[in-house]
Amino acid sequence: MGLAGNGCKSVPFEGVGVEPQAQARILDHPVVHATSPDLGRPHTGRMLAAAADVPGAIGMSAGLARLLGKPKVHDQITGSAPLAMPDCASPGVAAQLAADANVQLAAQSWTGSLSAVDGEIVNLFDTPLAESQETMILAPLATLQQLFDTDAVTRVAVWLHRDEDAAAFARDLSERLRAAGLAAEVRTWDDDRVSPYYTGTMAMLGSVVGFITLLVGTVVALSVLNAMTLTILERTRELGTLRALGFTRRTLAGLFVREAVLLGTLAAASGLALGLAAAACVNHADIRLNPPGIPGTIQLLVHPGPALCATLAAVLLPVVAAVTWLAVRRRTRESVVVLLTDAAS
């Protein structure tokens, strides 16, 4: 936390220090590209990793840049006029402030004294929350360490190949750090102390999606029951004929269940193909959303995971088999004569 100044006024900022090259590698990871291409990317200017030639390069949230009267980033500043103190009382102060991308960051250092560093805005970005849109600065770790007069860091993030390994890795790392005599806390990415907004939001979305899945599952089961009941009604004489030829009720039920499972498998496969095609179309269409409480827009992306598809298929086929068996069992309890003389078929 500190104050960002433009030569006329200062406003509070919250700074995050990163290793620019490590940040660039993380954001260039194929998984990040596929699932959240906007994540951590500026909408104007270049990333910190590409601005190593600019002394004091920092990224700034668009709202904070607006408060400081700095609409342009370093690359958009034309000419090389020397920096001058703006005449804050003059009517033309806005143009003077916008003439450069230079700001000063001041903060209380860890040694208790006031400290300040220069910052050159090389990019503007939108933050994930409206509350932080007017306060955030992203800076190289070294810049913020210089500002706070420290060589320490608040946390070290470890990125794993597979997120499901996080809990086991955290336990192992925690034990190793304890054995080495380091009093460090290890927390996984889904720990609500690390990201309460994310974990809280995902828990709420999980409840909503779970309820919708239950509703859709019930509708699917009733639809299959309805379809199979109608099919069997239409094929009552066929059932009677097969019973007259010596087929047992059990055999008949088995025949219909196998037929339904085969149809269900084909339906699931074609549904999956259609769904994936629709998801690809949605992803390709670059549909932008402006969710409440989030500055800027985010891209609507649909990524049905293989595990989710397999789980749905694994649940769907037993449901189809069960409701078919229910429908057939009720009809085959009738006598052969009733089945053969049924007027409905």
Add this chain to the structure above:
Amino acid sequence: MFRPAMLFLLAASAARAEPPLSPEALLRDADRSRGGIETGVTWTVDLEAVEDGVATNRTFLVKARGTDALSEALAPARNKGEIMLFNDRALWFVKPGLRKPVSISARQKLSGMAANGDIASTNYARDYDAVLAGEDLVDGEEAWRLDLKARAKNVTYDRIRYWISKKRRLGLKAEFLTVSGDLFKTATFAYGNRMTTGGVEFDFVSRMVIADAAAAANVTTLRFSAPKAEEHAPSIFNVNNLAR
């Protein structure tokens, strides 16, 4: 027949009565001994802050002139050359290598319990509306008690309870209050320095001890030394001259 004599007595009594006490005049007198002097003045502040058992020391050279003041850090070596410039109520900070000064607040913590506004000249008469609230004894000395309310948001404190010696017209003690009236720190003053401006010699502040109201062990002591009247060029108080 007694009427002329009564009139004479009344007139004599009115002539002897003290003029009505003005809180503003009291503040102006007290300010003078804490650096609020229209002509140029220079002094050194040694700050010793003890906070949560940890002591830090810093030294500043302060040059003041009217409503402007410039404070330059002399020690420790890592802070040497850092400058705080007070332009009226605006406050700027700049350190060697910084391309432009940055606007900071007088309320911001400087070190320990001291705010930035505590080390430079004091202009309570300019910054606060004063009301005479009573009389008290402060360390055995009779004093007026004044309630001060900030005239602007960018002054060092919102509210101050301030005791000014009746005899010496010096600020003896201050209690700094939040907007809601809660006490958050107290200060006492000693006047062991002497100074002369315009041919007038007067006491000048030598020590200010600021204590945390919530943690008595957290105490910051400002020792003011070598005060002297000195002409300062207006240009040293121009913020544009601080830019690199």
